Amino acid sequence: MTSLDTVVSAPVIDPNPPVINDFTLVVATENGSGSQTANNTLIRAIFKMGVPVSGKNLFPSNISGLPTWYTIRVSHQGYAARREYSEILVAYNPRTSDEDLANLPAGGVCIHPADMKFTTPRSDVVYYPVPVKDFIKEIAPPQHLRDYITNMSYVGVVTQLFGISRVEIEHALMHHFNGKRKAVDLNLRMVDMAIAHTVAHLPKQDPFRVEPLNKTAGKILIDGNTAAGIGALVGGVGVVAWYPITPSTSLVDAITEYAPKLRPAVDDRVNYAIIQAEDELAAAGIIVGAGWAGTRAMTATSGPGISLMNEFGGLAHFAEVPIVIWDIMRMGPSTGLPTRVSQGDILSAYYLGHGDSQHICLLPGDMTECFAYAGTAFDLAERFQTPVLVLSDLDLGMNNWMTEPFEYPEQPLDRGKVLDTGSFAQFLADHDNKWGRYRDVDNDGIGYRTIPGNQNPRAAWLARGTGHNEQGVYSERNDDWQRNMDRLTRKLDTARRHVPAPVIDARPGATVGIIGYGSTADAITEARDRLRAQGIETSSMRLRSLPLNEDVRTFMESYDQIYVVELNQDSQMLQLLCAHAPKDAAKLAPVNLCDGLPLTATFITQRINAHRTSVKQ
Amino acid sequence: MTSLDTVVSAPVIDPNPPVINDFTLVVATENGSGSQTANNTLIRAIFKMGVPVSGKNLFPSNISGLPTWYTIRVSHQGYAARREYSEILVAYNPRTSDEDLANLPAGGVCIHPADMKFTTPRSDVVYYPVPVKDFIKEIAPPQHLRDYITNMSYVGVVTQLFGISRVEIEHALMHHFNGKRKAVDLNLRMVDMAIAHTVAHLPKQDPFRVEPLNKTAGKILIDGNTAAGIGALVGGVGVVAWYPITPSTSLVDAITEYAPKLRPAVDDRVNYAIIQAEDELAAAGIIVGAGWAGTRAMTATSGPGISLMNEFGGLAHFAEVPIVIWDIMRMGPSTGLPTRVSQGDILSAYYLGHGDSQHICLLPGDMTECFAYAGTAFDLAERFQTPVLVLSDLDLGMNNWMTEPFEYPEQPLDRGKVLDTGSFAQFLADHDNKWGRYRDVDNDGIGYRTIPGNQNPRAAWLARGTGHNEQGVYSERNDDWQRNMDRLTRKLDTARRHVPAPVIDARPGATVGIIGYGSTADAITEARDRLRAQGIETSSMRLRSLPLNEDVRTFMESYDQIYVVELNQDSQMLQLLCAHAPKDAAKLAPVNLCDGLPLTATFITQRINAHRTSVKQ
Amino acid sequence: MTATTTRPTNRIGLTTQDYQGGTSTLCAGCGHNSITSQIIAACYDLSLDPATVLKMSGIGCSSKTPAYFLGKSFGFNTLHGRMPSVTTGAMIANRTMTAIGVSGDGDTGSIGFGQFKHMMRRNVPMVYIVENNGVYGLTKGQHSATADIGQHLKYAGTNVLPPIDICAEAIAADCGFVARSFSGDAKQVRELIKAAMSYEGTAVIDIISPCVTFNNEDDSSKSYAYGKDKEERIQDIQFIQSYEEVVVDYEPGSEQIVKLHDGPTIKLRKLNRDYDATDRWAAIKLLEECRQSNIFVTGLIHINESRPTLQQTMSLIDEPLAYQTEAQLRPSRAAFAAVMAEF
Amino acid sequence: MTATTTRPTNRIGLTTQDYQGGTSTLCAGCGHNSITSQIIAACYDLSLDPATVLKMSGIGCSSKTPAYFLGKSFGFNTLHGRMPSVTTGAMIANRTMTAIGVSGDGDTGSIGFGQFKHMMRRNVPMVYIVENNGVYGLTKGQHSATADIGQHLKYAGTNVLPPIDICAEAIAADCGFVARSFSGDAKQVRELIKAAMSYEGTAVIDIISPCVTFNNEDDSSKSYAYGKDKEERIQDIQFIQSYEEVVVDYEPGSEQIVKLHDGPTIKLRKLNRDYDATDRWAAIKLLEECRQSNIFVTGLIHINESRPTLQQTMSLIDEPLAYQTEAQLRPSRAAFAAVMAEF
Numbered sequence A, B: 001m002t003s004l005d006t007v008v009s010a011p012v013i014d015p016n017p018p019v020i021n022d023f024t025l026v027v028a029t030e031n032g033s034g035s036q037t038a039n040n041t042l043i044r045a046i047f048k049m050g051v052p053v054s055g056k057n058l059f060p061s062n063i064s065g066l067p068t069w070y071t072i073r074v075s076h077q078g079y080a081a082r083r084e085y086s087e088i089l090v091a092y093n094p095r096t097s098d099e100d101l102a103n104l105p106a107g108g109v110c111i112h113p114a115d116m117k118f119t120t121p122r123s124d125v126v127y128y129p130v131p132v133k134d135f136i137k138e139i140a141p142p143q144h145l146r147d148y149i150t151n152m153s154y155v156g157v158v159t160q161l162f163g164i165s166r167v168e169i170e171h172a173l174m175h176h177f178n179g180k181r182k183a184v185d186l187n188l189r190m191v192d193m194a195i196a197h198t199v200a201h202l203p204k205q206d207p208f209r210v211e212p213l214n215k216t217a218g219k220i221l222i223d224g225n226t227a228a229g230i231g232a233l234v235g236g237v238g239v240v241a242w243y244p245i246t247p248s249t250s251l252v253d254a255i256t257e258y259a260p261k262l263r264p265a266v267d268d269r270v271n272y273a274i275i276q277a278e279d280e281l282a283a284a285g286i287i288v289g290a291g292w293a294g295t296r297a298m299t300a301t302s303g304p305g306i307s308l309m310n311e312f313g314g315l316a317h318f319a320e321v322p323i324v325i326w327d328i329m330r331m332g333p334s335t336g337l338p339t340r341v342s343q344g345d346i347l348s349a350y351y352l353g354h355g356d357s358q359h360i361c362l363l364p365g366d367m368t369e370c371f372a373y374a375g376t377a378f379d380l381a382e383r384f385q386t387p388v389l390v391l392s393d394l395d396l397g398m399n400n401w402m403t404e405p406f407e408y409p410e411q412p413l414d415r416g417k418v419l420d421t422g423s424f425a426q427f428l429a430d431h432d433n434k435w436g437r438y439r440d441v442d443n444d445g446i447g448y449r450t451i452p453g454n455q456n457p458r459a460a461w462l463a464r465g466t467g468h469n470e471q472g473v474y475s476e477r478n479d480d481w482q483r484n485m486d487r488l489t490r491k492l493d494t495a496r497r498h499v500p501a502p503v504i505d506a507r508p509g510a511t512v513g514i515i516g517y518g519s520t521a522d523a524i525t526e527a528r529d530r531l532r533a534q535g536i537e538t539s540s541m542r543l544r545s546l547p548l549n550e551d552v553r554t555f556m557e558s559y560d561q562i563y564v565v566e567l568n569q570d571s572q573m574l575q576l577l578c579a580h581a582p583k584d585a586a587k588l589a590p591v592n593l594c595d596g597l598p599l600t601a602t603f604i605t606q607r608i609n610a611h612r613t614s615v616k617q
Numbered sequence C, D: 001m002t003a004t005t006t007r008p009t010n011r012i013g014l015t016t017q018d019y020q021g022g023t024s025t026l027c028a029g030c031g032h033n034s035i036t037s038q039i040i041a042a043c044y045d046l047s048l049d050p051a052t053v054l055k056m057s058g059i060g061c062s063s064k065t066p067a068y069f070l071g072k073s074f075g076f077n078t079l080h081g082r083m084p085s086v087t088t089g090a091m092i093a094n095r096t097m098t099a100i101g102v103s104g105d106g107d108t109g110s111i112g113f114g115q116f117k118h119m120m121r122r123n124v125p126m127v128y129i130v131e132n133n134g135v136y137g138l139t140k141g142q143h144s145a146t147a148d149i150g151q152h153l154k155y156a157g158t159n160v161l162p163p164i165d166i167c168a169e170a171i172a173a174d175c176g177f178v179a180r181s182f183s184g185d186a187k188q189v190r191e192l193i194k195a196a197m198s199y200e201g202t203a204v205i206d207i208i209s210p211c212v213t214f215n216n217e218d219d220s221s222k223s224y225a226y227g228k229d230k231e232e233r234i235q236d237i238q239f240i241q242s243y244e245e246v247v248v249d250y251e252p253g254s255e256q257i258v259k260l261h262d263g264p265t266i267k268l269r270k271l272n273r274d275y276d277a278t279d280r281w282a283a284i285k286l287l288e289e290c291r292q293s294n295i296f297v298t299g300l301i302h303i304n305e306s307r308p309t310l311q312q313t314m315s316l317i318d319e320p321l322a323y324q325t326e327a328q329l330r331p332s333r334a335a336f337a338a339v340m341a342e343f
């Protein structure tokens, strides 16, 4: 799409032999034109044929009329990362058609409306023109559905050309329209018209083919925000307060959508609250109030919202109130690129608030973790009586990923050390009749908490962001302050041992380590396969949380050269790793990109190879 | 004052020989009781006797009635750091008198109202009772001045007992009351009555003496906020927007006070604006608007305000708007201890905003720098078109420090690369008729800026926090984004070479390095003297700014063991140093305190000695 | 040592002692301290179980006061200007609590203005007291947003901006309980607090509460002298609990009776004005009139019980969300499986 | 190729082209686009020098529009809800500029509510347009704070909270120029913008501006259908520049003439109502009446020229602070020495 990508020069594609289940297709349209239905239909049909597939939507930050690209990667190996180029182009956006065409590799495929003009047509590309206007004239859909139906024409052509199952297309439409036959039929008419046209007029001239496989059986396709929304409901969420912001909005939308199914109302009354606040400060305030009062409370936001939540993050940390903040990271600084991915909030989130504060952060790397960490975040927040930030990103959150279906959790909710009226009395009996909100009874830094409504007259305390002693009483004494800070440090150290451990893939003989986290996991896997093919064996560590722990130090000790892969400008995780393991800090080299696009395996291998060359010299 | 301090066990003091110009006196009163006049009088009188002196006020976060301690350190060596204990106590607060007495070293001195009862009187302390009530009865001051005049009684006793010049006391009062004879006389009456009483009834039983010296000639006593306020006016400030918060308020008060003198109104109209905003978000917004429009705009705040300024910090960084933010650091997290010192905002300030952003931060370490950096901050902000944060603290900002008087700046204001209507035309002529707000013409990362009012029809641009190209036009292209981020990185690297360099004191033969910054400078100096006496020679580096530069790496390379001294819990600067110089990161050891009190030399030496012992074992 | 005197107790057997908090650290004579006393008195009179009360505040001298009353109640001294949102969250999480919040004019009118307005819009059940002294006490005497035009302060100089009228803003935001009082008017403060605590939605009480240290010059509309001289009560207010077996007799015309949801009654005896507190339009008129003529009216300015509370609009269950058990919180396996099957 | 047609020019020789900006990326049919056109038309009519105008905005579809008009003017697309503070700073720094800001109902009524109110309190000179569609356009269709009770949206469901009335809030904040219009009423929008740009303090124009994508159902009070059917103009408004040599004749009784500070005139021809826009109390009444009866009145609701602007209250010099030279900014050596001698 842009020149940066073209540093990876596109290969020349041979029309023979067939390329089966290993290519990428990009659909160029305008947003607001309803291409999402078409794209979802295609991706689902391929997926249901048993072929691993993933979809990434590159869309603008406006409502309609601007260029959008949807990339569908078909990969029998199961690679889901972005690639620099796509072999197949559906050029349905006249405003970008020239650039889109230019980006095709030689031997690539261009499907386009018959009336589209290219300024510099290429001779090394296969064209499949589609008489879209004629189709539309014939079908004459209602005006408001026109754009949607139009897009179904490329679904038909693609289906026929690449061997996608017509049956699965129909199933996908049935799924999309919740079985509404009328809608399905209208769409199918266009699909079939396009199939018929393709059969009759568009002889196959390219090598690309989808063939049924058995690699998706039992799996589902889902986006991370939906996974997280369902996960939050399964995880016992009580209060969601939020303020709309891309790309986090769909997470709350998912909660709203699935709550009635997962937590059905009784007599029209519900046991959860979803409240749209007036801004992110208020959203944070509401969950701080709700968390303090004893519910599992969460918000979802993105960079600008994180900036606005600093003060409340610090309060929750210091008053020790459990809250969960999902940050679906988008490209910053500032308003930045609202619809582009980044991992740029690592430092902002970890250090949220002024003064000394380091927070538990979870770093989901796949759909299962997006789902599971929604519950884990609540468990950790309540266990450690503290904010937990879940740092997902736009790529994980808004794109379609293949995954095993989620499992119903077997562990009970961990509500942490909460004393109700009954257990409070027992606690006093067991502890010399002494209780203080912030007393470190168990030497793990975590006090015993009571919540409003506790009937014991001694159970109440006044939460505050000001200095306090173990009883929670205001104190300006320097020893009270230092002792409290030391306890908070101890608490973080306890947390260090409880947060999700990194996933380490240690390969015998590897001297090179790769550290990554979050949505770059697939690109790293693919890159490691390629490096191995090149003769470079690597071990990898996928971080899944902050604070960093001993495993991380051990991994860093074990390799001579370690690459830290991340999607930000300042190598933020690398900075944290340096401070965490100073002894091995010098081994770290950044493999970082900050251009708003999901990472590719090629970027990683190129950077690693370049670095190895430069070191050798 | 508190148990933490007592880990340093107080020495036993001999009544003989005399201890001259080397002791600390602490005045315990209630706040709101007007003791500030009394304390300032004492400190100024000693200072004018040519004896180095410093004062530190330990006051509560309320308005009146709570315990307050004012410590006056008299030191012929010129040490100005806090000490763990004071030899002389003025015990004027009945609510803390027992604890205060307990904290006196054996052989210490206790001056107290005659009617004060101590629960556990000590026999190893010298008492000087003062019949305060009798004095007051005799003087019968107006009711609203009662507390003030009462406090003058200890001024008299201290004056007489320790040999402070009565003439200088009078001068100090004249200074304080702006020469208002009536006020001076009323106060002097009490002082003289107390002197007379001391002469008659309180024979000297302790060794402490102030004797005239010549070590303060030409110097002044001032606090850092006043220095900064004057500095801002000298530095050409145009707009100050702020929201009241301790301990930054007095900085803006100083601007308000000195503006009419330094920037006198013409026809009752002024060329500066001081505006109290409705909160810190608005204060930040106002200076962003004012900086963008071309003035030197600043705010002063503290931790909670910094938290609220994250979003605007990111906008100013990314839209490249010059603003200056003074953070007079107090103890956090959260509301924390509003009247206690800390260096806890290093990371919050450096990384202010979400996404990738690292800001220029200045770290004044003395009064001269508080003054000078007010101008430097504007110069850097305009030169680099970016926010500059000045990280002072409560100790620097609100306490009295001895300093050389400030010098009128010899350098002109650096307004950076601003093109007005005339120079814009010239720029076009010189540059192929091309200009773009964010074009890196000079390869230093800094574009040429125009400000509203420029008459050239091509000079206008739309500032924004969203993605933009070199023209400042909205862009979502990944190459535009990455190129812009790379330029910002380049700009930071340019800044690295322009910000105030660290002050290095490299001693021959030293293998130990000490890194510090800000208000801990005096404690470090004193600690190094003591370590030297112990046989441990050290070199030191006082950091004066972020981003860190090459000098820092060189210093870190040069020593085997390096201690990083700071007033925070998480060793924040140490973390930055690790990331800056990974090769030498393992050499760093923290000497950090987070208890709200100014640092003492003893804390540093103890921690260093303990660390050396532990390493040896 | 002395004979044990039995302190009087209220309906649930508690003494005023049981409603006390820590020792105040405010200045002697601060108006806020009087309000603290009336909160204690009101809660005692109402026989409130301290375990059912939430004490909330922002930051400021005023916001410190929850530490000085109801020592047996949970509370949250939040952030500057952010009491509304935190209380909103707490009251959603546990709708069975009664929330009483104390804020300052700076806390509410400056930094917290947006949250204040949106809380009222949502009708979050809470008593919201503004201890209004026209000044920032805790940061030592800057003008606040409720300062009179021309108000002169020692350090801050003369205020040039028009004051925000807390009550007028509350009415504009459709708040259903809007009152104004004076910290020197102990009885009125107490009765208003009792009525407010018995009201179902957001109840705002703007109480002029002099700052003796920074803004008590006689010409300040926030001074004791001004309050004492200029206060004009709209009504004599009396709060009558539902269990009080008195027949609430009243003289129609000169008295107005407002029945609250759960039975208690507010009896308003009209004074100089013929004023109907249930008439929103009358309230708007009254406030505008008083603004124009600089009249300091106190009393129950407006009451409206028709707006649903936030928890009602959200269709929450009656029990506290906070007390839901795992069985209630976690979806059934069947429901979960059904959702999974959608993908 | 074709014969050069001379476009009409205004008094300073510019064509409408000179007031255009980039191509709009809003949805076709969006109300905001019409307002953009009227801003362009108004500036052209006023013969404003683009170099003297500041275009300001927050974040939202509405806030994108400054990119689509006055391409030769400086501007700042700030943060969500923060246009007021940034504009305040800019207008202090350079009081010679004329600021026109565009915000949305979410930008102003939700996140930006506090800043909005405080800007009016300060009387920051600027035209503040709220492109009010009752919905968050850019984040795809959530209810905003101006949404009608009962407003139903595809994804967000039904709104249960009472709407904020931008004009009523402006009047409560003592704003001296308060108007309401409808993006479909091009002429009124244009005349109001011209009047507002000639007004000295904060001028708020609340313009109903339908979001065709998310909130244009006929029953929405923010839809085209509603606006067209229900609009009731209070007056016919005509803006007359000072240099226009017309004798402003008017019919007393049925017309009202408002003279602005630097000479221009607003002529208001009364329609159904006998309405005096200079009467603040009348404005309050009108808005309350319309609120109660769901009437969509448009026109100049209130004008008051007596409040000093922020720069006046701050006693700023006439020249831009931003243009002060080093000699003006840096204290004299003598003054500096005198201050140093104080210590």
Ligand SMILES: Cc1ncc(C[n+]2csc(CCOP(=O)(O)OP(=O)(O)O)c2C)c(N)n1
Binding pocket: B243, B244, B245, B246, B280, B304, B305, B308, B335, C059, C060, C061, C062, C063, C080, C103, C104, C105, C106, C107, C108, C131, C133, C135, C136, C137, C138, C139, C144, C211
């Ligand atoms: C974010 C933030 N900004 C500033 C402050 C400093 N501050 C503390 S209290 C206060 C004003 C208090 O005024 P008001 O609400 O009127 O209360 P009062 O002290 O007068 O009762 C301010 C500005 C703070 N604590 N937090």
Ligand SMILES: Cc1ncc(C[n+]2csc(CCOP(=O)(O)OP(=O)(O)O)c2C)c(N)n1
Binding pocket: A243, A244, A245, A246, A280, A304, A305, A308, A335, D059, D060, D061, D062, D063, D080, D103, D104, D105, D106, D107, D108, D131, D133, D135, D136, D137, D138, D139, D144, D211
């Ligand atoms: C701090 C912050 N929070 C949230 C957002 C996301 N956001 C962008 S525009 C918008 C709402 C816009 O609504 P409105 O002001 O009514 O403008 P419209 O799009 O309807 O014209 C929101 C919530 C943001 N950009 N910044």
Ligand code: SF4
Binding pocket: B063, B064, C025, C026, C027, C029, C030, C031, C032, C061, C062, C133, C137, C138, C210, C211, C212, C213, C214
């Ligand atoms: S400063 Fe004013 S508001 Fe604060 S406690 Fe003292 S009298 Fe009360």
Ligand code: SF4
Binding pocket: A063, A064, D025, D026, D027, D029, D030, D031, D032, D061, D062, D133, D137, D138, D210, D211, D212, D213, D214
């Ligand atoms: S979404 Fe609505 S407000 Fe936004 S551009 Fe489209 S029509 Fe306009």
Ligand SMILES: [Mg+2]
Binding pocket: C060, C104, C105, C106, C131, C132, C133, C134, C135, C136, C137, C144
């Ligand atoms: Mg106040």
Ligand SMILES: [Mg+2]
Binding pocket: D060, D104, D105, D106, D131, D132, D133, D134, D135, D136, D137, D144
């Ligand atoms: Mg809107």
